[in-house]
Amino acid sequence: MKKLRVAIVGATGYTGLELLRILNNHPQVEIALLSSKSFAGKSLSEVYPFELDQTILEGIDRQKLIEKNCDVLFAALPAGASYELVKSLGNMRVIDLGADFRFDDPHLYEKHYGNSLPDYDSSERVYGLTELYREQIRKASIVANPGCYPTAVLLGLAPLAKNGLLHANTVFVDAKSGVSGAGRKQDEQYSFCELNENLRPYNLVNHRHVPEIEEKLEKMVGRRINVVFVPHLVPMNRGILCTIYLETHLKVQEAHELYNEFYKDEPFVHVLPLGTHPATRWCLGSNHVFLSLAKDERTSTLIVVSTLDNLMKGASGQAVQNMNVMFSIEEETALYLKPIYP
Ligand SMILES: NC(=O)c1ccc[n+]([C@@H]2O[C@H](COP(=O)([O-])OP(=O)(O)OC[C@H]3O[C@@H](n4cnc5c(N)ncnc54)[C@H](OP(=O)(O)O)[C@@H]3O)[C@@H](O)[C@H]2O)c1
Structure with missing residues (x-):
């Protein structure tokens, strides 16, 4: 070829x-x-x-x-x-x-x-969240690669949203990102002393990724879901970990089966066994996303943890995945990368 x-x-x-x-x-x-x-x-x-x-x-x-x-x-x-x-x-x-x-x-x-x-x-454009828009991406002339946080949150909610099981009106997201998420621009807030051994929230309730997540969720569910989103800057180079909270009557085993079924053929999205939760390092330099589930039965709260590398599945890895789809190349080509560990 x-x-x-x-x-x-x-x-x-x-x-x-x-x-x-x-x-x-x-x-x-x-x-x-x-x-x-x-x-x-x-x-x-x-x-x-x-x-x-x-x-x-x-x-x-x-x-x-x-x-x-x-x-x-x-x-x-x-x-x-x-x-x-x-x-x-x-x-x-x-x-x-x-x-x-x-x-x-x-x-x-x-x-x-x-x-x-x-x-x-x-x-003409197609939203480039590969797992959800693969068929449209094949033919697209412009693919809009998603934001890094939206990729993590939407993959974390899609099995519920696509199956009519996202009944909560509001979902809460506690999000953490490494500093490369902001690009390589120079700014005092990204200097070593401001970041090192420090943890802080930023852009509370008005992060630009909230309207992107809400718009795509609404498309999946057919009604408006509010997203309360609190991002934090973590003193590490790469990595995103989003912990999503929502009310549901589903048992955790039911949710787990649903997620496993939804992603069973996906090469880059992995649902962990119940009781196992991911860490950002599991994705470092790789295009893989790890999801885990837990339920606080006392408050009927399902907790979904979603982890990825912001520069890989959160940006360039997903962009190459989309290119492979657009040109009918095997989707994992050049993306067989495992994480750099430790
Ligand atoms: N970083 C992430 O984790 C991440 C994740 C998902 C999506 N994104 C998105 O991906 C895009 C690039 O992000 P990045 O992190 O790679 O940013 P970056 O490290 O700041 O790099 C930006 C690039 O754009 C160029 N540039 C800056 N201002 C420009 C202008 N006015 N006109 C033309 N070129 C300009 C710079 O070129 P020169 O300096 O060479 O001139 C540089 O090559 C952004 O839209 C970002 O939101 C980033």
């Missing part, structure tokens, strides 16, 4: 580098273009010596992208930077890791991200 010609814009960011780490081991991929805004004209190894890659970084230029005649473009840019760049690129299919194409309702995006999206309704 002819290799896919792949372009990455935003190649110097954390998700861009992670894409390269995976795609350099993909037998059906040829990297045709790497772009950067600040480092255009330099080689990748000048910016990151460990990359050992002399490819010259191109500027971010729509015309150049078109001329490169790629099969697929990964846009690993901040919200607002990819919308105009990647729309209508002809035969080139796009996987956008940012938020510009994630919403069905553009007003939600505008409200929470502050950018406007002209002609949004005419842009």
Whole structure:
């Protein structure tokens, strides 16, 4: 089979580098273009010596992208930077890791991200949560790769939501993330002394991922579910652990059977035996998601724990999984990675 010609814009960011780490081991991929805004004209190894890659970084230029005649473009840019760049690129299919194409309702995006999206309704796009939208992703011209927290929370709730068993009006999510979730930007709050041996909540009740989770849940359930979401920044590089709480009459064994059945054919989502709970390190550098369940019978509360690597299943790993689906390549290709442990 002819290799896919792949372009990455935003190649110097954390998700861009992670894409390269995976795609350099993909037998059906040829990297045709790497772009950067600040480092255009330099080689990748000048910016990151460990990359050992002399490819010259191109500027971010729509015309150049078109001329490169790629099969697929990964846009690993901040919200607002990819919308105009990647729309209508002809035969080139796009996987956008940012938020510009994630919403069905553009007003939600505008409200929470502050950018406007002209002609949004005419842009064909599919939400790239692979396990739930696989058939649509196969044919999509633009795949909106989900946010890292939404991936963890939606996979943690989908078996209930898709089976009409999410009866609670509100779900509560206690979320923890490693610092790479914020990208490599410099900011005092991400400095060593602010993070090390420290734990703190941030963006309480107004995190941008809440409307994304609520919109996709509503689509699954057919009614509005409120999400109370409290994220915390943890002094580690990677990893997300979400603990989800919701009221249910289901017994934990029933819920466990339901989850096992729902994910039984999924290569990357694993439901742990009752009594076993995951840790972020189980996913480090791998595309796997681990889910566990418990029930507090006294308060009728089901507890779902969902763990993933924010740069893998939470971003670049899932993006490559989607590319494999879009081009009818075996879904696990280049993603056979086990976690780096310990
Ligand atoms: N980090 C995560 O865990 C994660 C998870 C899921 C989704 N995402 C999403 O993925 C996207 C990339 O995240 P990241 O963590 O890789 O960010 P990052 O480390 O900050 O990298 C951002 C990249 O975008 C480029 N860039 C910055 N501002 C730009 C602009 N105005 N125009 C064009 N290029 C610009 C930077 O290029 P230069 O510096 O080379 O110019 C850099 O290569 C974001 O939308 C983010 O929300 C991230």
